[in-house]
Amino acid sequence: MESQPTDAALTRAVVPWYLSRVYWWAYVDPRAIAFFERQWLVNLILWGNFGRLRDAALDTLGDRLTGRTLQIACVYGDLTRHLMERVAPGGSLDVIDVLPLQLANLERKLPAAHSVKLVHGDSTALEYESGSFDRALLFFLLHEQPAAERRATLEQALRVVRPGGRIVIVDYHRPHALNPLYWPMVAILRTLEPFALDLWADGIETWLPADTSAAISRRTLFGDLYQIVTLTVSGG
Numbered sequence: 001m002e003s004q005p006t007d008a009a010l011t012r013a014v015v016p017w018y019l020s021r022v023y024w025w026a027y028v029d030p031r032a033i034a035f036f037e038r039q040w041l042v043n044l045i046l047w048g049n050f051g052r053l054r055d056a057a058l059d060t061l062g063d064r065l066t067g068r069t070l071q072i073a074c075v076y077g078d079l080t081r082h083l084m085e086r087v088a089p090g091g092s093l094d095v096i097d098v099l100p101l102q103l104a105n106l107e108r109k110l111p112a113a114h115s116v117k118l119v120h121g122d123s124t125a126l127e128y129e130s131g132s133f134d135r136a137l138l139f140f141l142l143h144e145q146p147a148a149e150r151r152a153t154l155e156q157a158l159r160v161v162r163p164g165g166r167i168v169i170v171d172y173h174r175p176h177a178l179n180p181l182y183w184p185m186v187a188i189l190r191t192l193e194p195f196a197l198d199l200w201a202d203g204i205e206t207w208l209p210a211d212t213s214a215a216i217s218r219r220t221l222f223g224d225l226y227q228i229v230t231l232t233v234s235g236g
């Protein structure tokens with residue numbers, strides 16, 4: 001791992017309560033990685049849409065990523081490797097995650113001589129200077145966070161991305177009423193992902209700070225079950 005967490009960062013980045021109480025089976029227990037780190041399984045969980053959502057997110061970020069890119073939270077599957085491949089010479093990619101075992105898992109997935117900076121930190125209290133990134137990616141993180149943490153994550157992403165920069169969010173969205181997965185997804189999310197249905201009720205803009213100055217665009221996929229939201233920070 002290229003960057004070691006400071007003592008201060010380790011003290012601050014304790015395991016958030018929703019990970020240890022709700023998502024222990026998905027991320028915190030080491031057996032979770034052995035189980036979930038399979039490309040076919042993450043694809044199945046997204047009803048066969050992993051590659052489509054990954055590529056749509058990457059295309060929204062851009063083909064050739066100059067400057068600094070931040071991925072907020074690790075993701076099972078090959079998203080980060082594909083993101084890394086788009087970083088232009090001279091550019092950089094940081095990935096932050098609050099769980100050291102998830103960062104260690106990502107390290108194992110990347111090629112031996114990669115230059116991705118794996119950083120231990122909390123999305124709700126990013127230890128980066130304001131405006132220090134050109135873009136940030138949030139891939140299926142927000143639906144796992146309770147309201148206060150979701151708001152703080154968005155506030156922090158908006159803080160660290162420079163004016164004119166872009167934040168790309170991929171996550172669940174309320175499906176079209178005729179989508180045959182509507183009720184199965186209600187049952188799945190209610191059972192396993194208790195904060196996710198909040199994202200169905202209200203658009204991403206509901207969770208942004210009141211003084212947010214950013215252009216928002218949204219596209220939905222797969223009968224509206226998924227959304228790709230782009231925030232272009234004003235100014236710059």
Ligand SMILES: C[S@@+](CC[C@H](N)C(=O)[O-])C[C@H]1O[C@@H](n2cnc3c(N)ncnc32)[C@H](O)[C@@H]1O
Pocket residue numbers: 016019027042072073074075076077096097098099102121122123124139140141144149
């Ligand atoms: C991006 S989300 C879900 C992604 C997707 N479901 C998948 O297949 O991996 C999962 C990651 O978010 C991380 N995470 C959750 N809350 C976080 C926080 N407050 N700060 C940083 N990382 C966080 C978890 O440790 C985990 O590695």
